[in-house]
Amino acid sequence: MIKRPLRLFSAEEQDALVKVLNRVDALGNLWARGFEVYPVDLDSRFVDKFNYFKNELKLVNAKRWLARVHAIFNVSVRFTNERDMGQGVFIDLTRNALRLRWVIKGRAIVIQLTPSEVKYIKERLSEGGKPKLARAWVDGENLYIAITFEREVEPIKPSNYRLVIDVNSWKNGIVWALINGGVGSMGRERPDLGYIEMLYNHVTMLEHKYGTLRRLGMHKSLYGKRLWREIKATRRRLYAYIRDFAQKAAHKLVMKALKYRAMVVIDDVIEESRRELMEEKLPNGLAKAYVLYLRRFVKLLTNQLAWYGIPYEFKRLPSTICPVCGNELTQLPNRVMQCPKCGFKANRDEIPIKWALLH
Ligand SMILES: [Zn+2]
Numbered sequence: 001m002i003k004r005p006l007r008l009f010s011a012e013e014q015d016a017l018v019k020v021l022n023r024v025d026a027l028g029n030l031w032a033r034g035f036e037v038y039p040v041d042l043d044s045r046f047v048d049k050f051n052y053f054k055n056e057l058k059l060v061n062a063k064r065w066l067a068r069v070h071a072i073f074n075v076s077v078r079f080t081n082e083r084d085m086g087q088g089v090f091i092d093l094t095r096n097a098l099r100l101r102w103v104i105k106g107r108a109i110v111i112q113l114t115p116s117e118v119k120y121i122k123e124r125l126s127e128g129g130k131p132k133l134a135r136a137w138v139d140g141e142n143l144y145i146a147i148t149f150e151r152e153v154e155p156i157k158p159s160n161y162r163l164v165i166d167v168n169s170w171k172n173g174i175v176w177a178l179i180n181g182g183v184g185s186m187g188r189e190r191p192d193l194g195y196i197e198m199l200y201n202h203v204t205m206l207e208h209k210y211g212t213l214r215r216l217g218m219h220k221s222l223y224g225k226r227l228w229r230e231i232k233a234t235r236r237r238l239y240a241y242i243r244d245f246a247q248k249a250a251h252k253l254v255m256k257a258l259k260y261r262a263m264v265v266i267d268d269v270i271e272e273s274r275r276e277l278m279e280e281k282l283p284n285g286l287a288k289a290y291v292l293y294l295r296r297f298v299k300l301l302t303n304q305l306a307w308y309g310i311p312y313e314f315k316r317l318p319s320t321i322c323p324v325c326g327n328e329l330t331q332l333p334n335r336v337m338q339c340p341k342c343g344f345k346a347n348r349d350e351i352p353i354k355w356a357l358l359h
Pocket residue numbers: 322323324325326327339340341342343344
């Protein structure tokens with residue numbers, strides 16, 4: 001993802017980016033609710049793309065009345081001397097620059113790409129990826145551009161291995177097992193909960209202080225402003241840590257699946273983990289951050305699996321029902337679960353894996 005502070009652009013460009021991208025967002029929301037939109041002030045290709053990339057415009061959270069709709073552009077790439085055909089986004093690898101069109105009439109906004117952005121794009125292309133579309137949006141003080149690559153892959157013919165991934169527990173992280181008849185290996189990817197909680201508590205404490213200042217009408221003071229900046233910076237650190245963890249865990253598991261040509265079975269019953277979060281009495285904000293990270297992990301995981309052509313399926317792998325006889329399990333101390341009917345006994349975290357083994 002490309003992120004640039006708006007202040008790096010000229011006044012005309014800043015103005016156009018904010019106006020046009022926010023207008024596309026507003027129109028996209030109307031369009032998604034069934035209204036016909038004919039904006040005379042915008043490049044009509046934005047609206048064409050609403051129809052063309054219907055499936056890409058999923059409203060993030062249907063319950064929310066307004067969801068952000070990104071502007072969608074077609075993309076092309078110049079490696080050596082390919083012609084610029086005037087696509088919405090043109091990536092020129094001979095100059096390491098990106099041209100963003102349709103925002104200002106008659107000319108492109110030019111963005112210089114950083115070495116790591118160029119590296120990322122080249123890696124995707126060298127793996128046979130083709131740029132499918134680019135999205136752009138403005139959020140606060142930044143312009144974001146995300147480029148989606150897709151490639152046609154021969155699906156990998158899976159071996160007898162299955163990689164079972166259970167993403168249900170906050171305390172225990174992501175539990176995985178590589179199985180082939182029996183359990184080959186097992187492990188867990190667990191974020192540093194102490195660190196997360198420390199950052200979270202720090203934010204809460206600062207917010208409390210800020211709230212007090214606000215009630216006193218002193219939040220615009222130098223101290224108040226400094227406090228606000230610290231709140232934002234700490235929140236960013238918290239989310240960056242969670243994001244980074246999800247990214248690394250997904251990558252590791254995808255590489256494992258690729259190595260063993262394992263079919264991947266994912267249990268992502270987010271509802272169940274929500275219940276567990278309630279049981280553990282996590283503060284609401286922390287529980288939200290956690291659910292966000294779960295969703296993100298699953299999305300990263302399935303995107304990367306699809307990228308490499310690794311087959312995967314979602315399967316309900318309950319941790320409270322006996323995998324042998326289907327009876328409700330009872331919980332003993334130390335997270336041990338036992339079946340009162342057939343005597344089956346295992347650690348709660350291993351039950352989903354047993355389900356995958358037996359079903
Ligand atoms: Zn049983």
